Amino acid sequence: MSATPQEIVLAEPRGFCAGVDRAIEIVERALARFGAPIYVRHEIVHNTYVVNDLKSKGAIFIEDLDDVPPGATLVFSAHGVSKAVQDEARARGFQVFDATCPLVTKVHMEVAKLAREGYEFIMIGHKGHPEVEGTMGQLESGIHLVEDVADVAGVRPGQTDKLAVVTQTTLSVDDAAAIMAAVRERFPQIRQPKQQDICYATQNRQDAVKVMSPQVDVVIVVGSPTSSNSNRLAELARKLGVASYMVDRADELQAEWLAGKARIGLTAGASAPEVLVNEVIDRIKALGAVAVRRLEGAEETMKFPLPKGLKA
Structure with a gap:
């Protein structure tokens, strides 16, 4: 077996989903239209790179509405909020844009x-x-x-x-x-959803890991520790019998994880941008990989509309 990685195998699809794309665009458009600062309740999506990038542009992330000044513009994160938070934001008179995934x-x-x-x-x-x-x-x-x-x-x-x-x-x-x-x-009589609640992107990324795992010696998942769907991808690979590690950025990748592994599987959670995947590819190439192979997978064309007041 090769002492260094030879091939990177890319899962398809991976990375951003339509809900994450929409949530980030809502914050960026609010910043462009109303100027900094824009307040965001909770991390807009669970990815450190994305949150830090938006902070650098003027987004302020808060957990408690007490931290939002009167008259401010407030964005709810992609994860959604309780009725109590919605009611409080309305009562305080904030201009609210809801980035909850549809x-x-x-x-x-x-x-x-x-x-x-x-x-x-x-x-x-x-x-x-x-x-x-x-x-x-x-x-x-x-x-x-x-x-x-x-x-x-x-x-x-x-x-x-x-x-x-x-x-x-x-x-x-x-x-x-x-x-x-x-x-x-x-509860045999329980009412189930007409369509399962687990989102198409979560399903597709897990299906892609199921396809990829038998073809590789180790799986690397790009995603932040707080990202539920990223954690599930790493868990799934392990359940399929493949060593799996999750990294927030390329500099977290450890050479010993890849030692003696010829084929490196690579995927990313729905909140992880492709720029981070490319950084990890460069890091694995620096450790010896010479080829990148993309697998076939579900094509995603879903697009969600922006809220009124932020459309172009």
């Missing part, structure tokens, strides 16, 4: 619609993730979080006649399916 908004609207019909909910997701907090925060009560199969046994809904399930959009497709099966077994 696929997350779809889940919020489904929760609101079914709650009006008397439903309670089971939400499959990761406790503390801003998307989960935003979705659960659409209701004051009646939404129960499960993180794994074991949690399902502990759910105590007030009634089971009207019970629906929703999921965080960036979960592992396989893990979510296992939890969903446990939910269905315990």
Whole structure:
């Protein structure tokens, strides 16, 4: 076996999704139209490079609306916010642009619609993730979080006649399916989404890792530690029996990870820009790789419209 990497195998698709593209464009257009500073509640997307780039252009990232001055322009992050945060922003009179991914908004609207019909909910997701907090925060009560199969046994809904399930959009497709099966077994009458809540980009990137993993000796995922979908890609490769590492930037890549590995698989989470992928390619080439091969994969053409007031 070669002591140095010979080939880089690129997953397709990888990197930015339509929701991330839209969220970043909303902040950049708000800066161009209204000038700095623009306040953003929570990291617009979970990527250190993107956040630092927007900070350099005049975006100020906050968690608490107390940190936003009167009359300011405020952007909600791609992960979505609770009803309480929306109401507070409105009451304070901020000019608000909502960068919530439309696929997350779809889940919020489904929760609101079914709650009006008397439903309670089971939400499959990761406790503390801003998307989960935003979705659960659409209701004051009646939404129960499960993180794994074991949690399902502990759910105590007030009634089971009207019970629906929703999921965080960036979960592992396989893990979510296992939890969903446990939910269905315990609550056979539960209402499921017409289309799964896990977003097309999360699904496509996981499918691409499934295609790539058997063809490579190690998988490198470009993504920040806070990025749920990036973490799921690294986990998936490991479950498929391939060593996998996640890096925020190329300088985090360690030569020993690639020692004795001829084929290096490379992908990126939905919030990681291609410029970082290219930096990692250059770093692997510096360690000996001489070829780059792109795999076939799903072609993504999704584009989401910008909010009123920011369109060209």
